[in-house]
Amino acid sequence: xxxxxxxxxxxxxxxxxxxxxxxxxxxxxxxxxxxxxxxxxxxxxxxxxxxxxxxxxxxxxxxxxxxxxxxxxxxxxxxxxxxxxxxxxxxxxxxxxxxxxxxxxxxxxxxxxxxxxx
Numbered sequence: 001x002x003x004x005x006x007x008x009x010x011x012x013x014x015x016x017x018x019x020x021x022x023x024x025x026x027x028x029x030x031x032x033x034x035x036x037x038x039x040x041x042x043x044x045x046x047x048x049x050x051x052x053x054x055x056x057x058x059x060x061x062x063x064x065x066x067x068x069x070x071x072x073x074x075x076x077x078x079x080x081x082x083x084x085x086x087x088x089x090x091x092x093x094x095x096x097x098x099x100x101x102x103x104x105x106x107x108x109x110x111x112x113x114x115x116x117x118x
Contacts, residue, residue: 013044015108016068018054018100021047024064025055035068045074048107050100052076077107 023031038045045068052069056062068074079087079099087103096102 012041013046014038015046015048015104016051017048017104018051021051021055021065021068024068025062027064043073045071046077046107047074048077048100048103049079050103054100077103079103 020031024035047069055065069076077083083103083106084099087099087106090102090106091097091099094102
């Protein structure tokens with residue numbers, strides 16, 4: 001991702017899960033096009049910390065993920081106590097057991113009202 005753009009210019013956001021990070025690592029053409037569009041539009045990227053833990057193994061193969069995670073427009077969202085409790089409630093309501101998946105959905109729902117289905 002480029003170096004241009006302070007957070008004050010961010011007009012929209014996108015949430016990535018672990019699968020998106022893996023696809024970045026694999027150099028998918030479609031993901032590269034999406035990353036270029038994110039850069040062009042100066043969007044913010046949110047990644048739940050649990051998704052980073054699922055995908056991150058370190059090493060040179062993950063340089064592209066490292067670049068994304070270090071970009072000033074990328075926020076790795078912590079799973080702190082209040083968020084963990086909210087995710088736990090959503091897991092109970094939805095019947096979905098994967099807390100990382102539900103944390104991705106919760107984060108996206110906070111940014112996009114149309115996603116508030118859990």
